[in-house]
Amino acid sequence: MKIPNVSNLTFRRPHVTDGAAIWRLAAETKMLDANSVYAYLMMCDIFADTCAVASLADRLAGFATAFRKPAEPDTLFVWQIGVHPDFQGAGVGRRLLRHLLEREALSGIRYVEATVGPGNQPSRRLFLRLAEDFGTRCRTAEHYRETLFPSETVHDAELLYRIGPLDDARSVNANLPTGRL
Template identity: 40%
Template sequence: MTKATILFILKKNVFLTILGGGIILNSGNGVMTKTKEQEEGLGFRKPTKDDGAEVWELIKHTGVLDLNSSYSYLMWCEIFSETSIVVEREGTIVGFISGFIHPDQLDTLFIWQVAVDESERGNGLATRMLYELLKREGCEEVNYVEATVSPSNTASQQLFKGLAKKLRTKCVIHDYFTSNDFPSEGHEDERLFKIGPIQKEKILVEG
């Protein structure tokens, strides 16, 4: 899926070009302003296996996400890069989302983990990462986003409810995994959040 380009004439010789990755103002004399991400020093990209160790450290330092083996993050960054994303600031990873296309629901992007460094929280970075993922070629057929969230994880609940509100669509919540499904005591229930259907035009213009 190619990035949509929408051109608006604001006034004489001033154009607003909306690309998939941001907004650029062109004064007509060849001067282009930077995208929002460039101004903030943030870089959004697909992960590679070289990011696995740093992603593991990011997950560890969140203090709230389940920390899986370092191998699992190496594998995820290598095999599921098309449906995952990292965000860098000055060469340091400050954001990560792991996701995959549901094998039984090919129109559904399942989000496994969302991590944002403490220094970047409160700026809507998680939502922006989700938008960037949904604009990917690998998510061209995606109409729904799913994720499991524990009752105490209010930040993730707000993230996915906020995504549904921003996209003007539904957020349906179901029971999914119970605490008894997990091998160790103390793990909370996990409820399934399903967001959609999604209108891709909103993502291309608003994201």
């Protein structure tokens, strides 16, 4: 399958009207937990400053939902990153994270965290690469054990990935290559 030209992608804050499309994409990736539509509407509305979408023309290529941890405002917790199957392998997830970290509103972020299931190799590679980009460490630790999830569901344990401390994202990103990542 040929990956579309991603050099023309646009990155922006989501609008509440993006919530349904993000919900559909989360389900389509087959790697993410598809949460309620309401959860995505809320992320696009209340947490728009810490979330992002990537699109090509009017087509959703990817999204990132994240928020500042209330007890640690210097930490951005990435809840989900989803990339449309047609755009996977083209660096869209990495560019979404860079877009977020370059925002003036997130200039105080020194750490990025996410939980990743053991079978989600694309997310694992994404967060390890982010640490490499910033010349910092990525620490992993057990976070949500399998036993915490309801017995009616099948869900692997989730490891916590903690990247940082980060230097100012705008100065680091200025030295990174553009285009395909």
